[in-house]
Amino acid sequence: xxxxxxxxxxxxxxxxxxxxxxxxxxxxxxxxxxxxxxxxxxxxxxxxxxxxxxxxxxxxxxxxxxxxxxxxxxxxxxxxxxxxxxxxxxxxxxxxxxxxxxxxxxxxxxxxxxxxxxxxxxxxxxxxxxxxxxxxxxxxxxxxxxxxxxxxxxxxxxxxxxxxxxxxxxxxxxxxxxxxxxxxxxxxxxxxxxxxxxxxxxxxxxxxxxxxxxxxxxxxxxxxxx
Numbered sequence: 001x002x003x004x005x006x007x008x009x010x011x012x013x014x015x016x017x018x019x020x021x022x023x024x025x026x027x028x029x030x031x032x033x034x035x036x037x038x039x040x041x042x043x044x045x046x047x048x049x050x051x052x053x054x055x056x057x058x059x060x061x062x063x064x065x066x067x068x069x070x071x072x073x074x075x076x077x078x079x080x081x082x083x084x085x086x087x088x089x090x091x092x093x094x095x096x097x098x099x100x101x102x103x104x105x106x107x108x109x110x111x112x113x114x115x116x117x118x119x120x121x122x123x124x125x126x127x128x129x130x131x132x133x134x135x136x137x138x139x140x141x142x143x144x145x146x147x148x149x150x151x152x153x154x155x156x157x158x159x160x161x162x163x164x165x166x167x168x169x170x171x172x173x174x175x176x177x178x179x180x181x182x183x184x185x186x187x188x189x190x191x192x193x194x195x196x197x198x199x200x201x202x203x204x205x206x207x208x209x210x211x212x213x214x215x216x217x218x219x220x221x222x223x224x225x226x
Contacts, residue, residue, distance in 0.1 A: 087106060
């Protein structure tokens with residue numbers, strides 16, 4: 001390298017998704033671009049936050065479905081544990097309530113998984129330049145939210161972030177003790193959240209809660225044997 005050549009540091013990217021096949025596909029897209037570097041992969045919210053604390057990347061590619069909660073909890077904490085990391089949500093959820101909440105929680109970009117190959121590099125470059133990037137369907141969802149004044153008819157809007165996390169865990173077939181350990185709360189608190197879920201949603205069985213979580217896209221499919 002000559003004295004006049006200047007090397008541009010590569011953008012360091014962390015992939016957070018609980019599906020290894022999705023991470024592998026996204027990683028291939030990143031590694032095909034000279035100025036991007038994949039510095040790690042995580043499969044849970046807790047693991048992602050540990051990585052952000054220890055080795056914050058330039059960009060986090062974040063799924064909203066996590067086995068120990070959801071990506072929204074990562075979004076909420078990322079601003080304090082890794083304030084310089086830019087975050088691009090990569091998800092299957094195109095509903096207005098998901099997009100608007102992600103923006104409120106600090107997302108700099110929002111992509112749909114079916115367009116990841118097409119838009120991912122442009123999204124990373126855009127947020128690294130200080131801008132934002134939203135796929136076309138995400139933009140339409142934001143516009144719909146603005147037109148409705150930010151309101152939504154989705155029952156999910158009635159739930160707190162913790163209640164969503166407990167609902168997702170219940171729908172995955174986790175026991176009360178497993179949920180308590182994963183969320184670092186007491187079993188009594190888990191039972192209280194579950195009772196609140198049933199009351200708010202008017203769904204009075206675990207089976208109905210599970211069906212609701214799948215229908216609303218909170219999890220990608222039922223846990224355990226069918």
